[in-house]
Amino acid sequence: MNKTQIPMARKDGLVVQEMPDELLVYDLDTNKAHCLNQTALNVWKACDGKNNIADLARMYGSGNEDLIWLAIDQLNENDLLEKESELDFNGRTRRDLIKKVGFASVIALPVVASLTAPSSILAVGSCACTANSDCVAGTPNANAGCPTGSCGATACVA
């Protein structure tokens, strides 16, 4: 049943930048940036709403279904599919799968690296402390925008 699922790559709300062997995807809804390695991007691109999981696995030859599940897992996790796919690890853990695929396959494991782009206030060049009472040496500072979370005598310090 799970193999007949037809995953569809999300299109809306994303800015995509193709790189040699990698793909950068920026999610405008969450302000998250993702970098897909070659394996992850190949699977993501093949999620065209026509190929089911079995079709995707065939692209990589027999025995590579687990590789597809790992890719789908990461695409799911990073909200890069139109609809979350139901995972089928066949009773194994994610770690088991990574070990098995890592040993058996000559293809790189699918990797989606992600980060949240900071809001601009985090880049402010000076401390957000604007009153003497804000900035007390050696104490944590809870001010929004404090770049380090720790105050010196007149400024936030690392």
Added chain:
Amino acid sequence: MIKSRENILNTDKFFTFESFGVVIRIGATISKHSEKFKQMLKLALPENFKLVDNQISAEHTFFIEYTSAKILKMFQNGEYIKEADSELRFFNYLESVVRLTVGEHAKAKLFLHAGVVAINGRALIIPAKSFRGKTTLVKELVLRGAVYYSDEYAILDENGLVYPFPKTLSVRGITDEYQQLEVSVESLGGKAGSGPCPVGMVLITEYSADAVWQPQRLSAGAGIMEIIPHTLAIRKQTKFALQVLKNLASRAIICKSSRGEACDFAEKIIEFFEENA
């Protein structure tokens, strides 16, 4: 309290300027505050601060309110941002916010929070947040012959060329650990860059007490992921920002390593740049 652009237009204590294609209007309840801030911005946005007619429509407005309780309050586009009883901290913070606004909305230029020097005609960009030793490292590189471009922003065009942002270096540790003093690059015996420069390397590096200098070259995608947190316009101009970063990564190498004290590592960084960029 003045909250709207219309109200700002009704006062004579304001000025309008353009920087990197962004038009900003600044107003104040006291004319000496607007005049003081005007002078600060001329230095903070070197060669890119141009007063324009107050009738020109501004994309962003800032207002400085001075209350009867001697508190300074800051408003951006009519919204309250912050208040302070210290004039120094208030204006420093306001200056940072205005510069960020310029950086986020700049037309056809991408601002990275980074130090920049040029070595043998190619730029070395060192992205870093504040208080991470960026200026100290730039200063040490300049003392060893690198040409100064910026200790705060790398300004890139769509092709990935970097432009000088030749403000004075904001150096800490001269009078005490925290006090920041503005120092010209010439007073350090250094030289400021004058034109656009191709980028040879982006170096992701942070100080660590037990650092070992082991620079590793990153893939273009992994490198851009490291640069994104320092990219001011990433949320406001995402498509343009990613295009510029792609062009940057296609022309320059991106490396990463922790480092120790700037004075000890500057020479190693220059050697590594000369061998690899």
